[in-house]
Amino acid sequence: MRRSALLACSLLAATAVQAQEASFSAEALESVSYDGGALPDGQSALTFAVQVLLDRAGISPGVIDGYKGGMSETAIRAFEAREGLEVDGLMDQAVWDALGGSGADAFVTSHTITEEEAQTVPELPEDYAEMAELQRLGYERVSERIAEMFHMDEDALIALNPGASFSAGESVTVAQPQAALQGEVTAIRIDGASGRLEAMDGSGNVVASYPVAVGSSETPSPQGSFEVVAIATEPTYSYRPDVNFQQGDNDEALTLPPGPNGPVGLVWIDLNEPTYGIHGTPNPARLFVEQSHGCVRMSNWDAQELAGMVSAGVSVEITQ
Secondary structure (H helix, E strand, C coil): CHHHHHHHHHHHHHHHHHHHHHHCCCCHHHHCCCCCCCCCCCECHHHHHHHHHHHHCCECCCCECCECCHHHHHHHHHHHHHHCCCCCCCCCHHHHHHCCHHHCCCCEEEEECCCCCCCCCCCCCCCHHHHCCCCCCCCCCHHHHHHHHCCECHHHHHHHCCCCCCCCCCEEEEECCCCCCCCCCCEEEEECCCCEEEEECCCCCEEEEEECECECCCCCCCCEEEEEEEEEECCCEEECCCCCCCECCECCCEEECCCCCCCCCCEEEEECCCCCEEECCCCHHHCCCCCECCCEECCHHHHHHHHCCCCCCCEEEEEC
């Protein structure tokens, strides 16, 4: 009886895994439909599609991974608020229709990896002193680079491409988000409680909304009114343990090289509060479960988009 019960449990587990894989695949994403109700638990093609639609609407879900969770819920809330819908963070027919889900273009597309995209760096150290000796904190894996290019979680990218080697010349299935938004942002509002950053135009309209990580109780983000003083792309990182925080045994100032896997990612938007800014992150999948060392952290692609729409003098309001 015990052996039979174990066998039955194993079969049930295998069936559940197969069902999960069937609900999230390139094939499933070609025929996504919405029949009402909340987003499914776990990973699904529907949630992936909704995340793509939110991204296209200028309401970033963070990483597109097919899982419902905090970032997707806050994105739906932000979309509902902008569109004048009931704000509850839940998927429903009104949200699907406002996103244009039924008539949307394909949620995935094919991308052929180039020679340049296939260039990676050896595994990076975690110690800042060792990082400071390198020339660049680049992508360690081709799949990591491709995932960021299409606003995806790396594991989701791999799941959509079983057996892929992610080498030059290979075609892989990727999300099809919106191209970077264009426009002029005149004000930024950051709400630490909801973990969202709103970028607004001169009329007060929300141009874009992004998930962010803010400071902890030990290293809090500043609160109040500030302004942008400069924007740097591909920034180096100035590590100053006497001013901010200490990493490991490193008690001396260091300058870390630029790159997507640097502490501030690919963008630094400097504020008129010394040592504080809005910046990218090397770990976009953990954006909503980690806190920053006081600054405002975004995914690299969201930070790049925002940086293209702001300039010195833009007002920034931060609340907790």
